[in-house]
Amino acid sequence: MTAATTGLSAQDQPADFPFPHRHLLGIQDLSPDEITCLLDLSNKYAEHNRARGPKFDLMRDKTLINLFFEDSTRTRTSFELAGMRLGADVINIAVANSSIKKGETIVDTAMTLNAMHADALVVRHSNAGAVKLLSEKVNCAVINAGDGSHEHPTQALLDALTIRRHKGSLQGLLVALCGDVAHSRVARSNIYLLQTMGARVRVIAPPTLIPAAMERLGVEVFHDMRAGLEGCDIVMMLRLQRERMEGSFVPSVHEYFQFYGLDYDKLQHAKPDALIMHPGPMNRGVEIDSDVADDLDRSLIREQVEMGVAVRMACLDVLTRERFVATP
Amino acid sequence: MTGKVAYINARVIDPASGLDAPATAKGGVLTDGTRIMAIGPDIFSTGSPAGAEIVDCEGAVLTPGLVDMRVDFCEPGNEHKEDIESGSRAAAAGGVTAVVTLPDTDPAIDDASVLEFVARRARDVKLVKVFAYGTITRKADSDEIVEMGLMKQAGAVAFTNGRSAVANAKTLSRALKYAQAFDALIVQHPEESSLSNGGVMQSGELATRLGLPGIPREAETIMIDRDLALVKMTGGRYHAAHISTAESVAKIRVAKAAGLRVTCDTAPPYFALNELAVGEYRTFAKLSPPLRTEEDRQAIVAGLADGTIDCIASDHLPQDQESKRLPFEQAEFGAAGLESLLPLTLELVHNEHLGLSDALAKVTNHPAELLKLPVGRLHVGGAADIVIFDPERPGRIEPDNFTSKSKNSPFDGRLVQGRVIRTIVDGRTIYTAAS
Numbered sequence: 001m002t003a004a005t006t007g008l009s010a011q012d013q014p015a016d017f018p019f020p021h022r023h024l025l026g027i028q029d030l031s032p033d034e035i036t037c038l039l040d041l042s043n044k045y046a047e048h049n050r051a052r053g054p055k056f057d058l059m060r061d062k063t064l065i066n067l068f069f070e071d072s073t074r075t076r077t078s079f080e081l082a083g084m085r086l087g088a089d090v091i092n093i094a095v096a097n098s099s100i101k102k103g104e105t106i107v108d109t110a111m112t113l114n115a116m117h118a119d120a121l122v123v124r125h126s127n128a129g130a131v132k133l134l135s136e137k138v139n140c141a142v143i144n145a146g147d148g149s150h151e152h153p154t155q156a157l158l159d160a161l162t163i164r165r166h167k168g169s170l171q172g173l174l175v176a177l178c179g180d181v182a183h184s185r186v187a188r189s190n191i192y193l194l195q196t197m198g199a200r201v202r203v204i205a206p207p208t209l210i211p212a213a214m215e216r217l218g219v220e221v222f223h224d225m226r227a228g229l230e231g232c233d234i235v236m237m238l239r240l241q242r243e244r245m246e247g248s249f250v251p252s253v254h255e256y257f258q259f260y261g262l263d264y265d266k267l268q269h270a271k272p273d274a275l276i277m278h279p280g281p282m283n284r285g286v287e288i289d290s291d292v293a294d295d296l297d298r299s300l301i302r303e304q305v306e307m308g309v310a311v312r313m314a315c316l317d318v319l320t321r322e323r324f325v326a327t328p
Numbered sequence: 329m330t331g332k333v334a335y336i337n338a339r340v341i342d343p344a345s346g347l348d349a350p351a352t353a354k355g356g357v358l359t360d361g362t363r364i365m366a367i368g369p370d371i372f373s374t375g376s377p378a379g380a381e382i383v384d385c386e387g388a389v390l391t392p393g394l395v396d397m398r399v400d401f402c403e404p405g406n407e408h409k410e411d412i413e414s415g416s417r418a419a420a421a422g423g424v425t426a427v428v429t430l431p432d433t434d435p436a437i438d439d440a441s442v443l444e445f446v447a448r449r450a451r452d453v454k455l456v457k458v459f460a461y462g463t464i465t466r467k468a469d470s471d472e473i474v475e476m477g478l479m480k481q482a483g484a485v486a487f488t489n490g491r492s493a494v495a496n497a498k499t500l501s502r503a504l505k506y507a508q509a510f511d512a513l514i515v516q517h518p519e520e521s522s523l524s525n526g527g528v529m530q531s532g533e534l535a536t537r538l539g540l541p542g543i544p545r546e547a548e549t550i551m552i553d554r555d556l557a558l559v560k561m562t563g564g565r566y567h568a569a570h571i572s573t574a575e576s577v578a579k580i581r582v583a584k585a586a587g588l589r590v591t592c593d594t595a596p597p598y599f600a601l602n603e604l605a606v607g608e609y610r611t612f613a614k615l616s617p618p619l620r621t622e623e624d625r626q627a628i629v630a631g632l633a634d635g636t637i638d639c640i641a642s643d644h645l646p647q648d649q650e651s652k653r654l655p656f657e658q659a660e661f662g663a664a665g666l667e668s669l670l671p672l673t674l675e676l677v678h679n680e681h682l683g684l685s686d687a688l689a690k691v692t693n694h695p696a697e698l699l700k701l702p703v704g705r706l707h708v709g710g711a712a713d714i715v716i717f718d719p720e721r722p723g724r725i726e727p728d729n730f731t732s733k734s735k736n737s738p739f740d741g742r743l744v745q746g747r748v749i750r751t752i753v754d755g756r757t758i759y760t761a762a763s
Contacts, residue, residue: 030500106654125655127656127657128540128609128655129538133609182479185539212535214536215538217537302624
């Protein structure tokens, strides 16, 4: 493949590409410039994918391992596709948490993977910090695909790319994150990214789903969804985990939808051109009304999935490309 | 070992009697090889006794061997983490000559026979003096009170369920009442588990950023509130272990002023560290109770300074690598503490929060008096349990050099001042620092 056919070339990522990280563990580690570079590169991949451009060979002869300690279909598939489009050999390893004696595996797994000489490792784990622990023990690039309630950086990047494509920039936007903020790695990564890029963030949820000292993260906290949506440019819904629905954090799905489910009535309070997002998979009728979710004019949910592949291609690219070539 | 030993050139400090005698060549401490025969700055003014071995302390401090009122020697049941011998060696290296071990072992120390097993092991090891708590309830997790009278006769120094609280109010109130028949002390790990369950660190901004489930301070203060009410109701003798929050200090201060029979202790992590030590998922800083905020840490220091907090315990909870090299949520709670107890306690002195004698009291006569142990002071006729240390000498806490089987310390690499030179139990030197 040539640069002419793809619109992408090695010049898009010179040897001094400002991404001085070995791993992508969280948005908290990234500067605004690094985020911008990743989003710019992601956008090029997005255009390429949309134009049904051919596969790349950037990761030819390289191995990508998707290591999922927690079930996932869409994130894993997205990384799988991203790896394949870059020409990598992709292997999926699903380590169901139930089948392992807790904790014994993560460091041992790292040792095993080292022996396999992977070039990139995409890891999801149900414990916060577990991906970082693994990254300290392996000798290849690690991408955090979600660690407990901590971070999910590629989700925040794909959300940012989706927003940027519609609003031009993140600067000055008012974004509402609604739902189970307490247990959401998506919420945390988005908060860090949006704030780093100059957007303002509100979180809207019942008090039981807001973690301690939330306002110390620089966000405004609302418990009334209508008030919280007032003036928002983006309404980002979060998935409510099934095990939190009944009794422990919220009394019932019925009550939750009544007060925190996104429907047209509540959406009226946001800006008229406010756009709707959801990281998926959706609980229709729990956190979002089906009509709203499927509204072609307002909902970006499908485009988020599309951008996911592009963002993951960009992340794999910057982490696996031979960057430290000597310049004459 | 029956020969006399003269320890000269030592600054002799005995917090119990208030003695603080400067180092002189003509004074110090004389032992007959097991017991103390004389103490004072001029006991050798006419020359040291004939035939006595002379130990020149070179100006170091000589004080009662430290008394550590809460350690876990993991025996019986978890000898891969620590056992009575390795734990005793760690104690000796830390200048500790008497320890009280937690009873929530496997099996638990909930009857006289397990108590006797521990005592026999300690006799065989013959290093430091190992005392033991009995559990309050059978297996340390039931609501059935142990045979406190028989266990006290067999040597249980006090009763506690160790790392778990007695959650049931009726059970604790009965224990507080029943214990009075034997003047036994009830020691509680003050934590309301229905509030703390699932939590792994102090709740707040840092836990929220790390995505870790939090433990609010109220888990501790609610339990202390409840327990103080039960103490008032029963008239029992109660000790709150390793308190960690500002409010706990305030509540116990008030309870003491009101005349309740209440005491408490804390551990070095709670006056020398705060939640920031967790950093990016450092499991060595995963402790129970969790490391709190800076405001709490300062209140703990203030509580030590004004006497609200009676004692400092090392909270020595050894964990092997397999228990700590895990994602934070899965890792075990606890830190090895014996070998850093003295230098960290001395930080309170170097930072001018406490005088040297007052700081030493928290790790010598205070815990000994509280638990009615025949240790923790220097007096003629008493056992020669002694630590000699240099309070100024700079050093670094290096867990890799710990004698303990486990190396899990949140103080890894910390610069400290103070070093144990020699540890003596019943006149026998059981530890000498490599020079």
